[in-house]
Amino acid sequence: MSASDEGRAIAKEYLDFKQKELNQTDDTEVAFGTLLYEMGEWRKSGTYFENLLHHRPNDSQIYFGIGRSYNASSEFDQALSYFKRAYNLSMSNANKNTAFTAKICCSTLRAYHDSGNFDQALALGDEALGLYRHLDEHAHAVGIAQVLINIGLVHFDKAYTLKNRGEVLFALGDLIGALELFEKALEMYSRIFREDKNHRDIAKCQHLIGMTHLAIGNYNKAVEALDTAFDYPSNDG
Structure with a gap:
């Protein structure tokens, strides 16, 4: 077909x-x-x-x-x-x-x-x-699919919002709060894109985590996170 x-x-x-x-x-x-x-x-x-x-x-x-x-x-x-x-x-x-x-x-x-x-x-x-x-699952397949699609969108947008809130806290100087949100966002993105470990949103969170550790002074953790982020291939085409 x-x-x-x-x-x-x-x-x-x-x-x-x-x-x-x-x-x-x-x-x-x-x-x-x-x-x-x-x-x-x-x-x-x-x-x-x-x-x-x-x-x-x-x-x-x-x-x-x-x-x-x-x-x-x-x-x-x-x-x-x-x-x-x-x-x-x-x-x-x-x-x-x-x-x-x-x-x-x-x-x-x-x-x-x-x-x-x-x-x-x-x-x-x-x-x-x-x-x-x-x-009956077959008779209501479309309705079930609509629910699953919407649940997926919620998870994605929740992770995206956490990342954005973290960036705001970073800009305001609340580095610990920012780091917590970035790590939560990374956890969610890793679940959402578990079949695509190279997804750009995962790399973005790793980069933000690395930069936050750098600002805090956790240099070893910063290097580890940034190295992980740089290992992700670009999805820009």
């Missing part, structure tokens, strides 16, 4: 999944609001679901729709509030839809991630995966 054929196959699988997602309910009101969201009309979708809320005040799908609209507009506090309400309603429903609850957790994960609350995001990712474990 050529790359273009494989790409078309993946695209078709995704489109089929979205079609099934829209068709899996005979609730045309929710389906229309979801369609607006999928078309990128986030504010229209949010307004539509808010109007539905007046006569469906205890429906988790409505709160979820509003939450996604706020999240797409980077209004994370409002999004999290509606996602929490959707989650509580879904969990208290006697006919609980486990797949939908997992989907709420995945969207909440993204809201926490986008607002910089990485630990909460990871906790929601674990919960979503836990819910999916009770379901």
Whole structure:
């Protein structure tokens, strides 16, 4: 199979999944609001679901729709509030839809991630995966993949943020604090790129650790870290 054929196959699988997602309910009101969201009309979708809320005040799908609209507009506090309400309603429903609850957790994960609350995001990712474990893995492969992708992004951005915070502390003269953050970032990058030990982000952290040891006066450790950093090949092409 050529790359273009494989790409078309993946695209078709995704489109089929979205079609099934829209068709899996005979609730045309929710389906229309979801369609607006999928078309990128986030504010229209949010307004539509808010109007539905007046006569469906205890429906988790409505709160979820509003939450996604706020999240797409980077209004994370409002999004999290509606996602929490959707989650509580879904969990208290006697006919609980486990797949939908997992989907709420995945969207909440993204809201926490986008607002910089990485630990909460990871906790929601674990919960979503836990819910999916009770379901058929093949039937929910796309949903599970979405959770795993988002968890991976959280780990990467958490490491990146630690590195950046370390650079700020270094500039402010807090060398011990900077060193601690650089080492945490290195640990995370090493886990993320365990199949690529030559990754540039690992080398960058080693370099920062070396320069911090140098500034502190730990010359042997500085040389060791800098030698390790220089051993990494350039990924600049």
